[in-house]
Amino acid sequence: MSDPLVSIRGLxxxxxxxxxxxxxxxxxxxxxxxxxxxxxxxxSGSGKTTLxxxxxxxxxxxxxxxxxxxxDITGLSAAxxxxxxxxxxxxxxxxxxxxxxxxxxxxxxxxxxxxxxxGSRGERRDRVAALLEEVGLSADHMERYPHAFSGGxxxxxxxxxxxxxxxxxxxxxxxxxxxxxxxxxxxxNLLLDLRQRRNLTMLFIAxxxxxxxxxxxxxxxxxLGRLMELGPVGPVHRTPAHPYTRAxxxxxxxxxxRAARNRETLTGDIPxxxxxxxxxxxxxxxxxxxxxxxxxxxxPRAAAPDHQTFCIRYExxxxx
Amino acid sequence: xxxxxxxxxxxxxxxxRKASPVVALRDVSFALKxxxxxxxxxxSGSGKSVTxxxLMGLLPPGGQVMAGRMDxxxxxxxxxxxxxxxxxxxxxxxxxxxxxxxxxxMSSLNPLFTVGDQIGEMLLLHETLDAKARRRRTIEMLExxxxxxxxxxxxxxxxxxxxxxxxxxxxxxxxxCNPALxxxxxxxxxxxxxxxxxxxxxxxxxxxxxxxxxxxITHDMGxxxxxxxxxxxxxxxxxxxxxxxxxxxxxxxxxxxxxxLASIPDPDPKPDERLVPIPGSVPPLTxxxxxxxxxPRCPLAEPACERGVSLTEKAPGHFAACIHSEEVA
Numbered sequence: 001m002s003d004p005l006v007s008i009r010g011l012x013x014x015x016x017x018x019x020x021x022x023x024x025x026x027x028x029x030x031x032x033x034x035x036x037x038x039x040x041x042x043x044s045g046s047g048k049t050t051l052x053x054x055x056x057x058x059x060x061x062x063x064x065x066x067x068x069x070x071x072d073i074t075g076l077s078a079a080x081x082x083x084x085x086x087x088x089x090x091x092x093x094x095x096x097x098x099x100x101x102x103x104x105x106x107x108x109x110x111x112x113x114x115x116x117x118x119g120s121r122g123e124r125r126d127r128v129a130a131l132l133e134e135v136g137l138s139a140d141h142m143e144r145y146p147h148a149f150s151g152g153x154x155x156x157x158x159x160x161x162x163x164x165x166x167x168x169x170x171x172x173x174x175x176x177x178x179x180x181x182x183x184x185x186x187x188x189n190l191l192l193d194l195r196q197r198r199n200l201t202m203l204f205i206a207x208x209x210x211x212x213x214x215x216x217x218x219x220x221x222x223x224l225g226r227l228m229e230l231g232p233v234g235p236v237h238r239t240p241a242h243p244y245t246r247a248x249x250x251x252x253x254x255x256x257x258r259a260a261r262n263r264e265t266l267t268g269d270i271p272x273x274x275x276x277x278x279x280x281x282x283x284x285x286x287x288x289x290x291x292x293x294x295x296x297x298x299x300p301r302a303a304a305p306d307h308q309t310f311c312i313r314y315e316x317x318x319x320x
Numbered sequence: 321x322x323x324x325x326x327x328x329x330x331x332x333x334x335x336x337r338k339a340s341p342v343v344a345l346r347d348v349s350f351a352l353k354x355x356x357x358x359x360x361x362x363x364s365g366s367g368k369s370v371t372x373x374x375l376m377g378l379l380p381p382g383g384q385v386m387a388g389r390m391d392x393x394x395x396x397x398x399x400x401x402x403x404x405x406x407x408x409x410x411x412x413x414x415x416x417x418x419x420x421x422x423x424x425x426m427s428s429l430n431p432l433f434t435v436g437d438q439i440g441e442m443l444l445l446h447e448t449l450d451a452k453a454r455r456r457r458t459i460e461m462l463e464x465x466x467x468x469x470x471x472x473x474x475x476x477x478x479x480x481x482x483x484x485x486x487x488x489x490x491x492x493x494x495x496x497c498n499p500a501l502x503x504x505x506x507x508x509x510x511x512x513x514x515x516x517x518x519x520x521x522x523x524x525x526x527x528x529x530x531x532x533x534x535x536x537i538t539h540d541m542g543x544x545x546x547x548x549x550x551x552x553x554x555x556x557x558x559x560x561x562x563x564x565x566x567x568x569x570x571x572x573x574x575x576x577x578x579x580x581l582a583s584i585p586d587p588d589p590k591p592d593e594r595l596v597p598i599p600g601s602v603p604p605l606t607x608x609x610x611x612x613x614x615x616p617r618c619p620l621a622e623p624a625c626e627r628g629v630s631l632t633e634k635a636p637g638h639f640a641a642c643i644h645s646e647e648v649a
Contacts, residue, residue, distance in 0.1 A: 043512035044483075150601045151364075180363035180539065185583035185597035192594075207512065214585035214595065237588070251517040252587045253542030257565045265521060266514045268468075269482040 004031035005201045011064035024050040026225045037202040039212035042222035052171045089162040093174035095154035099146040106142030131160040152183035173205045224281040231307030241309035326352040331388035350552045357534040359544040362554035395500045415497035423506040425486035429478040435489045436474035461492040484515035505537045556613040563638040573640040620644045
């Protein structure tokens, strides 16, 4: 990958709580190529949302760097970070709680423009009208309040808001998870269109592998704060190189009543991030765990030139 | 030929004033055979949860059954008309007759009581066992739903458990009186996929071992494919299609079912394949169009759709409510 827009290097976020240190994200590194959509998947407690926020510095990373277009943003002053934020935006999961119910849609979408002093009042209105049409709403919607819209429409408002400052990079955090499937498909197609039209780079955070396979070019799989596997969606899906990815894949209910139901079911629950297992954090639920998995931290192994797995036993399991 | 355990015919449920109620269910009909699973599938506002609440007699205040029948046959072979039960009879039927599990186990469990107390309460209400025997049965039930260390877990509180474990507790509570019919309302929607897989496996095993029928309410066509024998697809308060699971996925006859299937990202996608979303959104119940409620979003709509359409048998065992379903098939 020659020219990443975003490089995440050793990103770590720990939260101190009365019961101890929560290891939310530990030592995660990967690149987001310019113009690509990278999916970040994992189950609850995998750290994917924390990672998405830490890389925008919506929360401060504990350790590590985020290099955005050549600049390490983790060291930027508040004023310089504010300038940088114009280029990086976020779309949230819940389109109800992320829109202020007391503001009209026009003001909601224009908020970022106003904060950064872009254009005159009239210019901002024209811009907002164009944005609403671009996301499949209409300019008349400016005068209405968020409660007058359906879930799918509210998510479109959230997208228009994120696009207002013409960012190069967007973090979409479970942006379609709360939507019904027929509406979800509309929003996914909208994101694909916008990517093409605006040459956007995106980190798409999701728990649903099918959605990621549809939308993304590359995927990073997380479990209990750590990266498990990283690569192009096709190979990661068809020939997963990590036992966790394999289990996650086989757990998706296929919309095909004839599909074989012999899946690799994981036993047990995700351990507490207060005391993650030593060595490989997945070993307590892994069918292939060996003594070495408890003592050694996995380092990336290449399954293909652009496909990495963090399984210590990758060679053992794949040469056999 | 297995017997029918539940028959719902022409069920109509309204909310609000008797004179001008908002109609949430319009003429809903389906049947469920003993030992089988019927999936009620639909998106938000389709009426699938209202259907389950009507069956349980748990409609929220203001909701009433306006017309229709709900006939349920218990394990002893006695028929009950669920629309005409006295509160006492209904309470007696919940548990050993039909029981229900909900989407969010955290809000359905009482945080102030141990899980053992809550499961045991069912036995206290429905059976005559002393405290020791109740505890023994409760622990056996926790073992049956594969909770590790059941003898210790019986004394823990809901907040001390994970989401998956709490859903197992809910299942244990619903199953302890050996119901003939289990109504499961989105039981795995709040769970991660790997945990969902565990719970679905567990439900299938319990169904086989205990010979129970399941009414499985879900929005997820993947879960339908995995769990259902029969499927009823709901849209805006009505059943628009009903068929055996293979038939439904092989030859969907209602444009809404087709649209729903085309909207799901294929877990094994082909490159450059675009999803085909259904345009627009579900109309509010107060503003349903005349005739077929799906017509405003339907690619096949024509003026005749305004005359309305009822569920008719298009092929043996395959019902659809569409004037076009011959062309669709």
